[in-house]
Amino acid sequence: MLFLMTDQHRVDTLGCYGNPHVSTPHLDRLAAEGTRFESFYTPTAICTPARASLLTGAAPFRHKLLANYERNVGYLEDLADGQFTFSEQLRADGYNLGLMGKWHGGVERTAADYGFDGPSLPGWHNPVDHPDYLAYLAERDLPPYRITDLVRGTTPNGSPGNLLAARLHQPVEATFEHYLATRTIEQLHRYAQEEQGGEGRPFFLATHFFGPHLPYILPDEYYDMYDPSLVELPASVNETFAAKPPVQSNYSKLWAFDTMPLEESRKLVAVYWGYVTLIDRQIGRILDAMRELGLQDRTAVFFTADHGEFTGAHRLHDKGPAMYEDIYRIPGLLRVPGAPQGQVREEFVSLTDCTATILDLAGADTAPAVDSRSLLPLARGEHPEWADHHLAEFHGHHFPYPQRMLRTRHHKLVVNPESHNELYDLRADPDELHNRYQDPALRTVREDLTRRLYDLLRERGDNFYHWMTPMYDVATDYDTTLSSFEKPQPAQERG
Incomplete structure (x- = not known):
């Protein structure tokens, strides 16, 4: 080789x-x-x-x-x-x-x-x-x-x-x-x-x-x-x-x-x-x-x-x-x-x-x-x-800066926890000049890609999904608090 x-x-x-x-x-x-x-x-x-x-x-x-x-x-x-x-x-x-x-x-x-x-x-x-x-x-x-x-x-x-x-x-x-x-x-x-x-x-x-x-x-x-x-x-x-x-x-x-x-x-x-x-x-x-x-x-x-x-x-x-x-x-x-x-x-x-x-x-x-x-x-x-997608990640250069990206055939979603998320329609905008994340016309695309990215991150064990769980409409079966303090505790057996 x-x-x-x-x-x-x-x-x-x-x-x-x-x-x-x-x-x-x-x-x-x-x-x-x-x-x-x-x-x-x-x-x-x-x-x-x-x-x-x-x-x-x-x-x-x-x-x-x-x-x-x-x-x-x-x-x-x-x-x-x-x-x-x-x-x-x-x-x-x-x-x-x-x-x-x-x-x-x-x-x-x-x-x-x-x-x-x-x-x-x-x-x-x-x-x-x-x-x-x-x-x-x-x-x-x-x-x-x-x-x-x-x-x-x-x-x-x-x-x-x-x-x-x-x-x-x-x-x-x-x-x-x-x-x-x-x-x-x-x-x-x-x-x-x-x-x-x-x-x-x-x-x-x-x-x-x-x-x-x-x-x-x-x-x-x-x-x-x-x-x-x-x-x-x-x-x-x-x-x-x-x-x-x-x-x-x-x-x-x-x-x-x-x-x-x-x-x-x-x-x-x-x-x-x-x-x-x-x-x-x-x-x-x-x-x-x-x-x-x-x-x-x-x-x-x-x-x-x-x-x-x-x-x-x-x-x-x-x-x-x-x-x-x-x-x-x-x-x-x-x-x-x-x-x-x-x-x-x-x-x-x-x-x-x-x-x-x-x-x-x-x-x-x-x-x-x-x-x-x-x-x-x-x-x-x-x-x-x-x-039918590519999943990418970034963690920082010069300073910590976590990102995750889901690239599909026609769109790209980038999640930036500390800033604006990004969504690009790559057919209409191959140069990625126009962030359409807030565009109502792409709401369905945004929701679909967000859910897909979330599921992929959970599936592979990338804990970036913890941020996404409470921030977006994605979780249906996950405790967002990760708290054990609210759960009933079994009574202690008396000696």
């Missing part, structure tokens, strides 16, 4: 998902050779919890690794002892396991602690001071990392905003992305020799690119690859935040969107496209190596991301407490040898479902991946019954 993953990757940047401008021939070929999932979603739009769900097959509320450690708001910083992981199972089944790239799965435990080979690369963005990367540059006489032309806005207190982009003064061969692909190819050769040799060990090899997560730091070739005039900014750059939770307006100020002209925003999107193309070419190198090693006909290949990126949509950058399609819908490609080619599946599937799929491909029991369902039947062209 080869598992290729990006970070903070918008689905609309790929040719196979309809972008007419961005060059992604290698991922487009992967889509043509396998299955493209049209409705592929993350369980939560933040790195560490999403990656922990991939590792465990458990929803974030269940594995409890709920925040990135760099902005931790008091949650756990590592998975609990005894938590099931697919890597533990594959290692027990004799697999070689490798992970090249971003880990971001905890503080104390590294990828090696979960059985993965490869250099430990911590953090949320390219660790360009890592000894293995520096050794890679030195071995090849490549110049060191250096950037200029930094792009950032201005925050509310007048200080410089977060870095959004910069020019990298290195050749492509020196980029961290090229380094990761090279290390992956080297490991692929080692695993192929073992797989084909006397040991016959199968392998699972993952490459987790740190990009196209901001800041977009690229050499000129990619920084200027796309003309900003090609960029059509989304309608949601006209977001007014009317009837929206105030946190969204606050996040817009944090990311300083309004302090930069729209021409700058177009350039940023064009640079982001360049980042996507750079990564696509590195993925192409890995896939070419797989073919050259003769592994094509017996290697399953995944491609996905942990979550999306705003790139100016809703006057936001990065991600955060706003459950829009921009950051919750992600790319999902799966190529399985012998399975139908060029499929497009519409079912709602999730990053978490990759866990059961990996186990299923390995012939292992998928039951321990409790919130995951194998995608193999879909990839093989079967038509099993499938859920």
Whole structure:
């Protein structure tokens, strides 16, 4: 198995998902050779919890690794002892396991602690001071990392905003992305020799690119690859935040969107496209190596991301407490040898479902991946019954902020306990500009989705439903007080 993953990757940047401008021939070929999932979603739009769900097959509320450690708001910083992981199972089944790239799965435990080979690369963005990367540059006489032309806005207190982009003064061969692909190819050769040799060990090899997560730091070739005039900014750059939770307006100020002209925003999107193309070419190198090693006909290949990126949509950058399609819908490609080619599946599937799929491909029991369902039947062209919704959650970034989302084919409900709930009619308003939660015309839809979300949360054991029980017309069989003090007590027996 080869598992290729990006970070903070918008689905609309790929040719196979309809972008007419961005060059992604290698991922487009992967889509043509396998299955493209049209409705592929993350369980939560933040790195560490999403990656922990991939590792465990458990929803974030269940594995409890709920925040990135760099902005931790008091949650756990590592998975609990005894938590099931697919890597533990594959290692027990004799697999070689490798992970090249971003880990971001905890503080104390590294990828090696979960059985993965490869250099430990911590953090949320390219660790360009890592000894293995520096050794890679030195071995090849490549110049060191250096950037200029930094792009950032201005925050509310007048200080410089977060870095959004910069020019990298290195050749492509020196980029961290090229380094990761090279290390992956080297490991692929080692695993192929073992797989084909006397040991016959199968392998699972993952490459987790740190990009196209901001800041977009690229050499000129990619920084200027796309003309900003090609960029059509989304309608949601006209977001007014009317009837929206105030946190969204606050996040817009944090990311300083309004302090930069729209021409700058177009350039940023064009640079982001360049980042996507750079990564696509590195993925192409890995896939070419797989073919050259003769592994094509017996290697399953995944491609996905942990979550999306705003790139100016809703006057936001990065991600955060706003459950829009921009950051919750992600790319999902799966190529399985012998399975139908060029499929497009519409079912709602999730990053978490990759866990059961990996186990299923390995012939292992998928039951321990409790919130995951194998995608193999879909990839093989079967038509099993499938859920007609996606349930997502969020717990905070910078500060605690609990949310739950129910996304159906035509609507989306977001429950925000401290603020305005949200309801979007995605047919009439695909850019999610108009919160229709209080609209009498959608009252029946609102009540139906609220009840469905409540029942789903109770069914899976997500205690968020405790808030919903007294606040909405949902409960028919539940004690909202959870009180034992009001119940008659049996008389004490006399001695």
